[in-house]
Every structure is written in C-alpha cells, then in structure tokens.
Amino acid sequence: MKFKKCGFLLFFAMMFCFAIPSFASAAVVDLLEGKTGTLGSKEFKNMTDGNKSTYEKVYTKEPIMFDLGDVYNVDKFTINESKGTGSENPATLHVKYYDSNKKVLADYTKFAFTEKINDVRYISLQYNYLNPIWVYEFKVYGTTDKVTDVENLKAEADLKQITLSWNNPDTPKFMGVNIYHGSRSLGKLDKTKNSYIVKGLESATEYEFTIKSIDENGFETSGAKTKVSTKMPVLPPPDKVFVTPQNGKLVIAWNGVSSPYLQGYNVYIDGKKINDKPLTSSKLAVNSLENDKSYKVQISAVNKNDVEGEKSKEVSEKPSSSALEVEYDVKMPFSPLDLLTSSVSLLAILGGFVLLSLAIIWFKPLKELIVKAVRKGKEKK
Structure with a gap:
C-alpha cells in the first residue's frame, strides 16, 4: 500500500513538473491588435489599432474579415471592452471563427463571449440592425507560444x-x-x-x-x-517694445520675432491680455484709456501650436491730452523710389541747360559766335 501511495505521489509530481513549462510557454494576447479587417476593397483598422478613442461604424450584412496570419487557440472575444456596449442591441450581430479553409468553427451573437476554440485562422464581424454600431475595440484573446509584437x-x-x-x-x-x-x-x-x-x-x-x-x-x-x-520651439518675446502716448490712447509697436514657427503676438496691458487671438501685425493702437494714468505694456510671441512664450519686459507710459497726435498707417503719396526716379528725371532735363551755360562761359569761340549771330539778327530787322 505504501509503495502504491508513493508511486502515485511520484507520478503526480512528475506531471506537475512537466506541466509548468507548458503553462509558461504560452501567453494570452490580443490576436487582433494591429490587424486590418477587409470588406471588398474597404479596410477597417480603427477598432483593432489599440487606441480606445478611434472607432469604426459597422453596418453590413457581409462579414468584415480579419486574418490572424497563423492558426491560434482562441479563448474569448470582446467588443468595446473599455467603453461598454450600454443599451446596444446585439440583434443581427455575428462574430465568427474560421479555420484555415474558412470553414466556420463558431458563430456568436453577443458582444462578448468566453469559449476555447482551437485552430482559428480567420475572424469576422457583421452587424446591420437599424443603425450602425460604433466599434472602438474589437479584441480576440488567445494563447500562443510564438513571439508577438510589443x-x-x-x-x-x-x-x-x-x-x-x-x-x-x-x-x-x-x-x-x-x-x-x-x-x-x-x-x-x-x-x-x-x-x-x-x-x-x-x-x-x-x-x-x-x-x-x-x-x-x-x-x-x-x-x-x-x-x-517633436515639439515646436517656444518663441522669445520681441526684444524691443515702443509705446507712444496719445490723447486717450497708446500706440504700441514692437520689433518682430523672426521665426518660421511664429503665429502671432499677444498684447498685455497691466498684465491682462487685450486681444482675442494672436495678432499678425507688429503695431496696435489701444483706445479708451485714461489720460495721465500709467499703463504697463508687455508683448509675447505665440507659435503655430498655440504655445505662448514669455512676456517682454514692462514698458510704462501715460496717455496725455497734450500729446502730439500722430497719424499711423497713412500711406505716403509717393514712395522713396518714386522720389529718386523723379529727381533723376529732373536732373536729366536741367543737366543739358547747365552744360550749355558752362560751355558758353568757358568756351570763348562759341561765345563770340553766339554774340555775332545775335547782332546779325538785329541788323536785318
């Protein structure tokens, strides 16, 4: 009797030892993660991409097919595992397992089910009850001893x-x-x-x-x-800010920030931003201010990712009723180029007369010839 008992214990111990490696060699993974479902030429990636925020609208009588790429033993499947299915009706829902020859091994009409099915190669999903179902996650768990993706x-x-x-x-x-x-x-x-x-x-x-x-x-x-x-650089503030006092207002100007990432500027008066969206110009007139009251002005740059940089140093100024009014943004009647062109043209016209006068003064034969011609003209008269 003792021998039989010892033999039984030895047999049990051997079975346990051999069983441990088999358990350790298999891992439970989501077999569908990263896989693409197909229905004709249309592809479905969002419900198996591992992102809980992306989804597919499923509404089809024909199955959306997923190829696992190899044969696996499947333990269970879930639909919208994280968000839940709420009041969704599983009527007309079908989740099917197929073997390598696309023979149906199992057909389920639930949003989740646990059952071990061996030798599964393909999995399909279809649903066409009243309105589309939004599928954020379609997971199929199975065991494999093969190395899978991270x-x-x-x-x-x-x-x-x-x-x-x-x-x-x-x-x-x-x-x-x-x-x-x-x-x-x-x-x-x-x-x-x-x-x-x-x-x-x-x-x-x-x-x-x-x-x-x-x-x-x-x-x-x-x-x-x-x-x-990668992140976009946070831009520095303008290196110089100019504030001109006016009657009841301040005219603010600043040196532009040179950067391909610049979206615009924010303007602050006494620490409060006064523009709704970044300004694309480098000048602003702030009206309806109180004369003889000091205001602190700061400017910041905003990049194209809407990230604001540091504010510039404070510049203080007071509006004044006695300030000289300056018109801003008034276009000149002519540009510097127009002025230069006009000057050259005028010089070309006057230049001939100037040269002729110099020639008359300094070239005596020419001077005498002109005098004789004038005298002859008078004698004929």
Whole structure:
C-alpha cells in the first residue's frame, strides 16, 4: 500500500513538473491588435489599432474579415471592452471563427463571449440592425507560444528627442527588440528593456518608429509602429517694445520675432491680455484709456501650436491730452523710389541747360559766335 501511495505521489509530481513549462510557454494576447479587417476593397483598422478613442461604424450584412496570419487557440472575444456596449442591441450581430479553409468553427451573437476554440485562422464581424454600431475595440484573446509584437507602444515627444516605451511579450522565446526609424536601425535591446530615447532630432518634425520583437532564433515580428512629432520651439518675446502716448490712447509697436514657427503676438496691458487671438501685425493702437494714468505694456510671441512664450519686459507710459497726435498707417503719396526716379528725371532735363551755360562761359569761340549771330539778327530787322 505504501509503495502504491508513493508511486502515485511520484507520478503526480512528475506531471506537475512537466506541466509548468507548458503553462509558461504560452501567453494570452490580443490576436487582433494591429490587424486590418477587409470588406471588398474597404479596410477597417480603427477598432483593432489599440487606441480606445478611434472607432469604426459597422453596418453590413457581409462579414468584415480579419486574418490572424497563423492558426491560434482562441479563448474569448470582446467588443468595446473599455467603453461598454450600454443599451446596444446585439440583434443581427455575428462574430465568427474560421479555420484555415474558412470553414466556420463558431458563430456568436453577443458582444462578448468566453469559449476555447482551437485552430482559428480567420475572424469576422457583421452587424446591420437599424443603425450602425460604433466599434472602438474589437479584441480576440488567445494563447500562443510564438513571439508577438510589443504592446501599448507609446511615444513622448520633446523639443529634440522622443521617448519610446512599451510592454514586452510574455513568452520565454522573446529575446529582445530591434528599434527602427523608418527603415534605419537605431539599435537592439535585450528583453529586460522596455524603453528607448531617440535623441538629436529636428524640432516640429514628424517621425515614424517601429519596434520589432525578436525570438530565440533571431527572427523579427512585423513590428508595432507609431508616428509622433517633436515639439515646436517656444518663441522669445520681441526684444524691443515702443509705446507712444496719445490723447486717450497708446500706440504700441514692437520689433518682430523672426521665426518660421511664429503665429502671432499677444498684447498685455497691466498684465491682462487685450486681444482675442494672436495678432499678425507688429503695431496696435489701444483706445479708451485714461489720460495721465500709467499703463504697463508687455508683448509675447505665440507659435503655430498655440504655445505662448514669455512676456517682454514692462514698458510704462501715460496717455496725455497734450500729446502730439500722430497719424499711423497713412500711406505716403509717393514712395522713396518714386522720389529718386523723379529727381533723376529732373536732373536729366536741367543737366543739358547747365552744360550749355558752362560751355558758353568757358568756351570763348562759341561765345563770340553766339554774340555775332545775335547782332546779325538785329541788323536785318
């Protein structure tokens, strides 16, 4: 009896030991994340892109097909897992599993269901009850011992660098990741790392990065991708601000900020912004002010991302009833170029007379000839 009991315990221990690796080698993942559904020539990406804010309006009698790319054992599916389906009616809803030959293995008419189905290659979704259903998330969970793409890839942008972070696959065959900027390799990280800082980038520029998982044989997955733009520079204030007092108003002007990222300027009087949207000019007349009262003026620059920079130094001035009124934004009747052109033309006309006078004065034969001609003219008369 003792021998049988010991044999049973030994058998149980061996089974337990062999079972542990099998459990550890399989990871539960969302098999649809990053996959594209198709219906004829139309593609559906937003409900499987991992973004809870994007969605697809599903309203079709024909199935939207998703190819898992390989055969998997599926455990469950969910629709709008985070937001919930609320009062949506699952009538006419169909979620189907297919094998590699597109033979239907299971057909569900619910928004979520848990059931283990083996050897699933394709999954479809269709719905056409009254109005379209907005699908933010369509997730299908399954187990696999294969290395999958990293999940929850995020990018945090700064002015000249981007920080990437992600969740690594939970499988012993996962060895690390390769990081790419476009098609250019940025480096390789081992499986203990789940973040990377890309430095030396241009500001206000869009970049695309791909994180590819590596298995024990060195093979890469297709990769998780993200697009992100570096931040736009915050602009300095104008270096000089000029305030001219007038009767009941102040005329403010400033040196423009030279930058391709400039959207406009904000003007502050006593710390309060007085314009609704950034000004595109570098001059402003502020009316309805109290004479002999001091006002503090500041200017700031705003970039094209609506980010405002620091304010300029305060410039104080008082409107005055005795101030000399100056007309601003009045176009001159002629430009400096017009003045120069007119002067040259006048000089050309007068120049001939001046040269002739000089010739008469300094060239005696010419002078005598002119005098004789005048005398002969008088004698004939």
